Amino acid sequence: MSSRSLPLLPLALALALALLPAAPAGAAPADRPGGFPNILIVTVDTLRADRLSGYGYERPTSPAVDALMAAGVRFDQARTSEPLTAPSLASMITTLDPHEHGSTRNGLAVREGLPSFTKILSRRGYRTAAFVGNWTLRDELSGLAEHFDEFHEVLTRQRWFLVRREADARDLTDAAVEWLEADREARGDRPFLLWVHYVEPHAPYRLHEEHAADLGIDPRSAGPADRYDTEIAFVDRSVGRLLGDVDRLDAVDPTIVVFTSDHGESLGEHDYWGHGRHLYEPTLRVPLSITWRGRIDPGVVGAPALILDLPATLFGLAGFPVPTVFQGFDWSPVLRGEAEAPSDRATLHQAHRGAVQGSENPEDLRRRGLLEVARIAGGVKETLRVKSDRRWLFDLAADPLEKRSQVSPGSPASDELAIWLDEVRSGLVLSDDLPPPVLGEEDLKELEALGYLD
Numbered sequence: 001m002s003s004r005s006l007p008l009l010p011l012a013l014a015l016a017l018a019l020l021p022a023a024p025a026g027a028a029p030a031d032r033p034g035g036f037p038n039i040l041i042v043t044v045d046t047l048r049a050d051r052l053s054g055y056g057y058e059r060p061t062s063p064a065v066d067a068l069m070a071a072g073v074r075f076d077q078a079r080t081s082e083p084l085t086a087p088s089l090a091s092m093i094t095t096l097d098p099h100e101h102g103s104t105r106n107g108l109a110v111r112e113g114l115p116s117f118t119k120i121l122s123r124r125g126y127r128t129a130a131f132v133g134n135w136t137l138r139d140e141l142s143g144l145a146e147h148f149d150e151f152h153e154v155l156t157r158q159r160w161f162l163v164r165r166e167a168d169a170r171d172l173t174d175a176a177v178e179w180l181e182a183d184r185e186a187r188g189d190r191p192f193l194l195w196v197h198y199v200e201p202h203a204p205y206r207l208h209e210e211h212a213a214d215l216g217i218d219p220r221s222a223g224p225a226d227r228y229d230t231e232i233a234f235v236d237r238s239v240g241r242l243l244g245d246v247d248r249l250d251a252v253d254p255t256i257v258v259f260t261s262d263h264g265e266s267l268g269e270h271d272y273w274g275h276g277r278h279l280y281e282p283t284l285r286v287p288l289s290i291t292w293r294g295r296i297d298p299g300v301v302g303a304p305a306l307i308l309d310l311p312a313t314l315f316g317l318a319g320f321p322v323p324t325v326f327q328g329f330d331w332s333p334v335l336r337g338e339a340e341a342p343s344d345r346a347t348l349h350q351a352h353r354g355a356v357q358g359s360e361n362p363e364d365l366r367r368r369g370l371l372e373v374a375r376i377a378g379g380v381k382e383t384l385r386v387k388s389d390r391r392w393l394f395d396l397a398a399d400p401l402e403k404r405s406q407v408s409p410g411s412p413a414s415d416e417l418a419i420w421l422d423e424v425r426s427g428l429v430l431s432d433d434l435p436p437p438v439l440g441e442e443d444l445k446e447l448e449a450l451g452y453l454d
């Protein structure tokens, strides 16, 4: 039974969550006698994996992130489900694809009452907090605050002309570090889940002159891609400061640290600058690493991963049962060296128009926004441009720059991609006035067996 074919199932879990008992005091996974692990998730907006020195880039853009990744498991083929900020990060939190959680475009909030791994962690005794420095993630636009005990919008600066207020990496780090320090006593024995989302290196790419020389960039002739690189160096220093603070906590509370991005950035490839409108690799691919010192050995995973795999994987690592209603792959057995990475995984992707004004009907905005769908399997990527019915097929190993499609543009989509398109479309026309959730007998049994129901 696939959860993809059951749009009501997430709501069934939402109902189950409402009934979920808080974790009994002192409860801990069997393999962690010291208690639950702290979890830190660092996401850096618009960050291409191949622009990090840790992924082989020739410029030393990211020493702090490189050191973190070297101490953990680095995923070499991680992608986002949708290359837009709020849709992508809402998938990371809910495990749902954008057409299911409803935030298919920036400015369209996720549906209310959805389940999420952060809500479950909160019920299990975690103190959950988010620090976001990006206007698109403000609760008013994203609807994400309900998924955290504390949702801090750090909006201290005017960064570019379209945006009234954002935070730069230093301000965001200050706020997160202050929370870590001040909260330590208040937390007591409670573990934390802290998510910090940085805005840089999102456009407009500012030149950070203090990093130009280290990167071999002449500030007088720096082009946009050079400036983008200095933004990475700038945010990397702040990530390093945040990690240093968590390291101090590590002595007593081992922390699982996740590093990733919401999407990449097209830096002129396919005559396109930016992200969101297409599903080419520069915007789909993201860095992804999971570091848990002393608990998982450093390594590299070459199989395809998705950002929405994180909840299942974190639950697996922490020793919590993973509900089958969680989408995404649980990588924890692979990270512990107990299983091989899957070799036959297919991943599904979607692209929608960018930000919306909130005045129109959300369902209309969702339906009119769909641009592309794609499916990647066995190193082959099939993409369909929805309106023009144009299709591409790329062999990603032989043609990593996606320049030579192996099919004519008008050829019909594969059955698998046609099914995916139908599914995405059906999610987009789903009204906000959903029927009440129906919790099936089997769902109830499973959730009860997992300890999520009494």
Ligand SMILES: [Zn+2]
Residues within 6 Å of the ligand: 045, 046, 084, 085, 086, 262, 263
């Ligand atoms: Zn973004």
